[in-house]
Amino acid sequence: MENFIEFLQGRQALCLAEAEKLARDNRMDEANLQKAQVNIFGIFVTVAQIPNQPPDFLEHKIEEIPLAWHKSLEAAIKHGDFEKETVERAKIATMEEIKAELTRMQGG
Amino acid sequence: MNTDIITLFKCLADKSRIQIIKSLALEEMYVERLAERLGLSPPTVSFHLKKMEAAGIVTSRKEQYYTVYTLRREALTFSVLDIITDQYNIDTADLRDGLYRQSVLSNFMEYGKLKSIPVQSKKREIVLEEIAKSFRPNLSYSERDVNIIIADFHDDFCTIRREMVGLGILQRDNGIYRVKRS
Numbered sequence A: 001m002e003n004f005i006e007f008l009q010g011r012q013a014l015c016l017a018e019a020e021k022l023a024r025d026n027r028m029d030e031a032n033l034q035k036a037q038v039n040i041f042g043i044f045v046t047v048a049q050i051p052n053q054p055p056d057f058l059e060h061k062i063e064e065i066p067l068a069w070h071k072s073l074e075a076a077i078k079h080g081d082f083e084k085e086t087v088e089r090a091k092i093a094t095m096e097e098i099k100a101e102l103t104r105m106q107g108g
Numbered sequence B: 001m002n003t004d005i006i007t008l009f010k011c012l013a014d015k016s017r018i019q020i021i022k023s024l025a026l027e028e029m030y031v032e033r034l035a036e037r038l039g040l041s042p043p044t045v046s047f048h049l050k051k052m053e054a055a056g057i058v059t060s061r062k063e064q065y066y067t068v069y070t071l072r073r074e075a076l077t078f079s080v081l082d083i084i085t086d087q088y089n090i091d092t093a094d095l096r097d098g099l100y101r102q103s104v105l106s107n108f109m110e111y112g113k114l115k116s117i118p119v120q121s122k123k124r125e126i127v128l129e130e131i132a133k134s135f136r137p138n139l140s141y142s143e144r145d146v147n148i149i150i151a152d153f154h155d156d157f158c159t160i161r162r163e164m165v166g167l168g169i170l171q172r173d174n175g176i177y178r179v180k181r182s
Helices: A002-024 A028-048 A057-064 A067-078 A082-105 B005-012 B015-026 B031-038 B042-054 B080-087 B092-108 B121-132 B143-151 B157-166
Strands: B058-063 B066-071 B170-173 B176-179
Touching (some): A002 A082, A028 B042, A057 A082, A082 B042, B015 B042, B031 B066
8 A cells, every 4th residue: 555655646746847847838628637637646646545445345445536527528429518528538547556556556 | 818817827836837938939839749859758748738729828729639739829928918908908806706706606516517506696696697698688588498597507496596586686577577687
């Protein structure tokens, strides 16, 4: 679990640094996408640090948390809202990255 | 020049999009080519181009597997002062009010649905006035009709209907409702 939290915090710090760099470079939309990733890594740092987790707690959260994003993505596509679509896709891709890393660490 | 000036300036205030404009000023290009040229990912370039298209800066056309983007030069060859004085020849208080309304509506409404009923009365009034636009000014509505119209926005149509009557947005007389003329 410690390794997983280290991974999340590392990625969170990298995304935050990238967001700050993009903002300084006047690329605010790209910076905001990075900030969305920072938030997701942050959510999972918090989730992973919850004490006395039942078995498969993290796996369950990884499946549960993005359900609303998938719904929101569907609605954005349906209504041609490309800005929201881009944000939701970035959030889902970040979650996939987290899921893949957890699976890798568990030796899956 | 029909594009809203704020949308246009917001769109231009981004380094990546300025670089895209510089590239498209040389020749029309498709997403992948622009991405390679600017060192950005194709989804990022695609996002910027869609935003630029919405602001009227570029146009697109399908060509086999690619979407080719062209710069709309006429959208950028304007005098900033002319366009500001032309479009915003209105009272600044009206402008501020309009921007506030827009921000409230975008926070509380999504794709024509009310996400939640605002607690703050000023914001609630703005949202209810927006819902009132679905009523035709000269028509009379039964309570059932009113509920059906409001239910398109939010499940709690009773609360919203009562609030609209309370604020005078809807007028009720013997069970018949009419929207107040604005």
